Amino acid sequence: MAGGGGNEPNLTPLIDLFSVLIVFLLTTAAWTQLETFQIQVEKEPKFNPSADSSPPPPEPPKEEKKKIKLTLDLTANQIIAKQDEIETLFFIQGDSIDPKLNDLLAKWKAQAPTDQQIVISGQKGAQYSQLIKLYDLINLSGWENIVISPY
Numbered sequence: 001m002a003g004g005g006g007n008e009p010n011l012t013p014l015i016d017l018f019s020v021l022i023v024f025l026l027t028t029a030a031w032t033q034l035e036t037f038q039i040q041v042e043k044e045p046k047f048n049p050s051a052d053s054s055p056p057p058p059e060p061p062k063e064e065k066k067k068i069k070l071t072l073d074l075t076a077n078q079i080i081a082k083q084d085e086i087e088t089l090f091f092i093q094g095d096s097i098d099p100k101l102n103d104l105l106a107k108w109k110a111q112a113p114t115d116q117q118i119v120i121s122g123q124k125g126a127q128y129s130q131l132i133k134l135y136d137l138i139n140l141s142g143w144e145n146i147v148i149s150p151y
Contacts, residue, residue, distance in 0.1 A: 007124060017148065070108055070118045071149075074134055076125030097137060105141040117145040 073080040079090040081095065081104055090098035106116070118138060122131050130149070139147055 067116055068108075070112070070113070070116065072118065072120045072134065072138070073123055074120065074126040074131055075123045076127075079134065086097060095129070095133065097130075097133060101137065102141060105138060105143070109113050109142050115145060117144050117147050119147045121149040 048088070069084050071082045073082070077092050079092065080102065081088045081090060081101065085110060088104060090101045092098070092105075115148065120134060120138070135148070
């Protein structure tokens with residue numbers, strides 16, 4: 001025979017295949033362990049086994065708060081706060097907003113349901129920096145659902 005090959009098979013591809021297979025099996029086993037966890041379910045609770053298994057009493061009905069329309073119209077030198085049809089004016093002096101607006105926002109927050117939204121609209125002459133300060137003020141007073149209207 002030319003080249004001296006002999007009768008021995010080339011095992012290099014087989015060894016490569018098995019090394020890849022071992023890595024695959026090990027990672028699969030690791031992921032399977034991460035996905036599962038064991039729990040033990042007790043038939044009777046251990047904290048008070050002598051207590052009867054009656055269902056808990058129903059919760060008292062919560063008082064539903066009615067949604068109201070809350071808007072803050074920002075102009076060049078004032079903020080017009082509207083609660084449905086009631087309007088209140090707050091003046092802006094330079095970069096500072098009237099601190100009485102915090103009291104009104106807290107009052108609105110107490111009256112409104114948790115998913116109530118408050119709408120900010122910028123009118124002609126309003127500055128962007130004032131809009132951002134107003135937004136921050138509303139956010140700091142606990143409002144989560146704040147909408148900025150382009151109109």
